[in-house]
Amino acid sequence: MSEKIIYLLQRILRKTWWRCALFSLFAVLAVVLSTVLGPYIAQDVALKLGSDSIDSLLNILASSMLTVAIFSASTMVSAFGAVANSATPRASQLLIEDTTIQNTLAAFIGAFLYSVIALVGLHAHIYGDGGRLVLFGFTVAMLLLVVIVLLRWIDYLSVLGRLGETIRRVExxxxxAMNQRLEKPFLGGQRQPPGARGANEVMATTTGFVQHVSMDLLQTRAKQLGAPLHLHVLPGAFVEPTMALASSDGPLDDDARKAVQDAVLMGPGRTFxxxxxxxxxxxxxxxxxxxxxxxxxxxxxxxxxxxxxxxxxxxxxxxxxxxxxxxxxVAFEDVTVPGxxxxxxxxxxxxxxxxxxxxxxxxxxxxxxxxxxxxxxxxxxxxxxxxxxxxxxxxxxxxxxxxxxxxxxxxxxxxx
Structure with missing residues (x-):
């Protein structure tokens, strides 16, 4: 798999929405499993274990989780603003991608969606006594998960948005990032000699900051050119259309230039x-x-x-x-990279x-x-x-x- 695809997938996995979607999917699967596993449970066992209490538990869960989810979202936004005002807006990126915040919000939204879907099925009478017992078990497990997440969230709020904590996150x-660079001091390529520059240059197509360089794509293109590629920008560099991203002594047609430009991913800001x-x-x-x-x-x-x-x-x-x-x-011997x-x-x-x-x-x-x-x-x-x-x-x-x-x-x- 290309380094570019892996990097883009990593960026997606740091978004909040996919965690919320994943928790919500688990919630829907729990409701579906209750209807599937219900017929395999004897009716007298279901009645003895008190599956009739499921209705009130789901009502409590549905009413409380919506409030808690809204409160958590507002707290998260307030923390982002506090970090931007007390430290710097660039540091808020670390909070936005914080896994604890994302998991907490996703757990609350997933629990709310679970309780709503379960209540709809309950009032639609799609569960038998066995299905209600399975649903009861899933609901108890969901309540335990919510309690654990809520206790962790309360403890986490004591440091969320604090200036000292922000500095520790940046550190x-x-x-x-330093350890990653030290493992690959030249991004896995060759050390670039001072003044190395090819006769043919690949210019940037837009203005922005270099966020990622896919060395495997550059290596493939260098092999096809039959000449080394010299990379002139590193992640974090500011580029605009008059600046060269890379150069080579080999002939560069439009396809080759497009391939090199695609290998250098740019965005509106720098990332860690x-x-x-x-x-x-x-x-x-x-x-x-x-x-x-x-x-x-x-x-x-x-x-x-x-x-x-x-x-x-x-x-x-x-x-x-x-x-x-x-x-x-050196994994990419045909690409030279500055230190x-x-x-x-x-x-x-x-x-x-x-x-x-x-x-x-x-x-x-x-x-x-x-x-x-x-x-x-x-x-x-x-x-x-x-x-x-x-x-x-x-x-x-x-x-x-x-x-x-x-x-x-x-x-x-x-x-x-």
């Missing part, structure tokens, strides 16, 4: 999937909003700084571990703090300490940390700080 999504830098950008946005005059919450910027150091430390340690293990497996720019990862999260926190000496000192920690990591991060440290000092010098505060910043910056 987890970033680390996941396969894009490690997007999570760092979101962290920087959260800190920038916290440092605005309207919010004035330097403590959140401290949390972002600590998270940024942790995430970059994870990247550095895992990259060194992968480098020690040897060359990565991820490590200095850009540092800039994504720390530059907004250096810019918007230039007037706060406590933010500047914490930033310098964080950059000192990053400077002890490997790769291109140490030099990037030193450059950003000098930039932060320049911003602070023009931010109106007194000479005493500047002296404290310079002291904190020592050691870069």
């Amino acid at each position: 987890a999504a970033t680390i996941k 999937d396969h894009d490690p830098r997007f999570g760092l950008v979101v962290m920087g946005e959260i800190a920038a909003r916290a440092l605005s005059a309207a919010v004035n919450d330097p403590g959140t910027s401290f949390d972002v700084l600590a998270t940024g150091v942790k995430v970059l430390g994870h990247w550095s340690a895992e990259r060194q571990r992968h480098d020690a293990a040897g060359q990565p497996v 991820l720019r490590e200095a850009g990862m540092l800039e994504d999260v720390f530059t907004p703090i250096a810019r918007y926190g230039a007037e706060a000496v406590e933010v500047g000192i914490t930033l310098q300490r964080a950059l000192r920690s990053v400077s002890r990591l490997g790769g291109d991060l140490p030099e990037a940390a030193r450059v950003l440290s000098r930039y932060a000092l320049e911003r602070a010098a023009h931010g109106g700080l007194g000479e005493g505060d500047l002296a404290l910043l310079r002291a904190a910056a020592e050691g870069h």
Whole structure:
């Protein structure tokens, strides 16, 4: 199966509607099974086990589940708005795709649909005594499921939409994307030599952000061309019709160009999937909003700084571990891919703090300490940390700080 199809299926599976449809399908199957299995149960057994109480149970379930489902949906929307206002609208994407929220809403809607369909069949007299007993068993199981989901939902509401929890979610999504990239540092292709570019280019057809690159489709086309394909964009890159997606020295007809364009999936915004830098950008946005005059919450910027150091430390340690293990497996030998720019990862999260926190000496000192920690990591991060440290000092010098505060910043910056 093509990587593009797998990616699109994964995106669909993160939507709320399919979970609701799946739970609702189970509810309908439970009602149907009650009519099928009912004749196999003796009538006296059904009467002894109290299947007559099913009517009242279903009424309670139907009336309560509609209210709970509406309340949960409104709470979910409120949480999305809270995250967008307190952190950044980009972080609300993680809540929208949260499996706990989706499963909770789907369970409530499925229980409501089950009870309504069961009541319709009950009043239409399609169940015998045996069928009512089977329906009673399914209803008890549904009630237990609802209680478990409701208890979990109540506990979950205590952290839903909190700023600290949002930062933790962004951190987890970033680390996941980093691990994916470290497993395939060049998306499974060959390392692209500096300045590699073919004579024939494939231009973008629209304006947007690269969300996914189907390397298997590019490999197939490169085999047909008999020449390597050079990919010039990575997931997260902004492209428009004057920019090249890929190039090759082989002849590119309209079919070949269309195949390469189809392999690069674009959308109106960036996603956390396969894009490690997007999570760092979101962290920087959260800190920038916290440092605005309207919010004035330097403590959140401290949390972002600590998270940024942790995430970059994870990247550095895992990259060194992968480098020690040897060359990565190349699955698409006819496609060259540029590497991820490590200095850009540092800039994504720390530059907004250096810019918007230039007037706060406590933010500047914490930033310098964080950059000192990053400077002890490997790769291109140490030099990037030193450059950003000098930039932060320049911003602070023009931010109106007194000479005493500047002296404290310079002291904190020592050691870069």
